[in-house]
Amino acid sequence: MQIFIFRISNFLNQRLQNSPWINHHQYNPNFNFNFIFREMSQSTSIPKKQLRIRDHGYDNYMEIEKKTRKVLKFQNLILSERNQSIPIPRLETLAHRIGFTRHEASAFILKFPHVFEIFEHPVQRILFCRLTRQAILQIEQERHALAAHLSRAVKQLRKLIMMSNGLRLRLEHVRIARSALGLPDDFEYSVVLRYPEYFRLIDAKETRNKYIELVEFDPKLATCAIEDVREKVYRERGSDAEDIRFSFLIDFPPGFKISKYFRVAMWKWQRTPYWSPYEDVSGYDLRSIEAQKRMEKRAVATIHELLSLTVEKKITLERIAHFRMAMNLPKKLKEFLLQHQGIFYVSTRGNHGKLHTVFLREAYRRGELIEPNDLYLARRKLAELVLLSPRKARVDRELVGYRRSRLDDEMGQVTRAYVEDACEDFKGGDDVGQGEDEEDDLTSDIGSDIDSGDEGDD
DSSP states (O other), rough: HHHHHHHHHHHHHHHHHOOTOOOSTOOTOOOOOGGGGGGOOOOOOOSSOOOOOOOOHHHHHHHHHHHHHHHHHHHHHHSSSSSSSEEHHHHHHHHHGGTTOOHHHHHHHOOTTTEEEEEEOOTTEEEEEEHHHHHHHHHHHHHHHHHTTTTHHHHHHHHHHTTTTTGEEEEEHHTTTTTHHHHHTTIIIIITTTTTTTTTEEEOOOTTTTEEEESSSEEEEEEEEHHHHHHHHHHHHHHGGGGGGGGGOOOOHHHHHHOOOHHHHHHHHHHHOOOOOTTTTSSSOOSSSHHHHHHHHHHHHHHHHHHTTSSEEEEHHHHHHTTTTTOOOOOOOOHHTTTTTTTTTEOTTTTTSSEEEEEGGGGEEEEEEOOHHHHHHHHHHHHHHSOOOHHHHHHHHHHHHHHHHHHHHHHHHHHEEEHHHHHHOOOOOHHHHHHHHHHHHHHHHHHHHHHHHHHOOO
């Protein structure tokens, strides 16, 4: 019996050393697995109540997004006006609609001069607020990226509905998560009604709610993102990758303490088979313990796939809760996600702790998306404008004023010299025409320098 225990311990140690799916920086090679066979320690399930370990890379990401979320509220308020500019007194009056007081609204706008521009109206002689040229270009960039992302968004919406029971989801739940999924605001008309070969809109008489129903289940789309990662590892490792058939990528946050019981429980959980999120489980008997374990791991795979379908590989916990009934997710979602901190990260930053943002850890490195897309880059452009220092904006305005004054002086000197030469050497129309050409060339050169300088500052 002792020889058998010794062999099992060596086998587990070798497996953990060779496995790329568990974080290695906290692995102890001298760890002994003989405790598995001790009495009073037969349970090897993952503990349900885990303390949340902070990861500052994700929290800093949410601190920036907290500012951009407030900036977007003011942007929408300004763009809703007729001339896309709003008087400061009216802005202070409407600030309560977006959760600001009168004095907070003016102070907030002054913090971001690269996004908001304050000017004096030439006729009314009162202060107005409008968006800067950089902010308008960012909005246009995001609009073009959203239009280019439409075909991919249709595919992702189909996959999202394929994970639900009965192949349908409530329209209101999809509308709430439309920004995370990369869907336009009018997706009901531009996506659902535009593609009748994929979707149909139905009204439920019993609940009086609208549902998006999938016309046909497509087996070609029933492939999870984690399966593609496993296939890549299979190609790299060959037959040595047989132990990752049901495994997930694990990367625990810094400072996460892994006990010996937790390590063995994670080793067993990684090898537990489960049903795919796209597989219909209504015909299975789910009363056994083995079936419950499979359903628990299937919930992890469902949330993993849901995050993979989003644009930024993140979504709020409250929006995931809207799909809980339709996708057979557990009731206590926060405790369930904290149970798997090596796969997901739950951040409470960004809205005074009222919202919980769930990140897919394998998709990020040092707070940045590993494989960014155009829509993600367009949204991060606004974050870059928010992070620019107000001091730099003042320097830019001074440089622009200096260039304009210098241009006026140079143009005055060129004009005076041209008039004197024309009076002294006036001989005909050819010479005058040549002088005009030289003046135009010089003027065009100065103008091109200023334009290039402005573009560089932008």
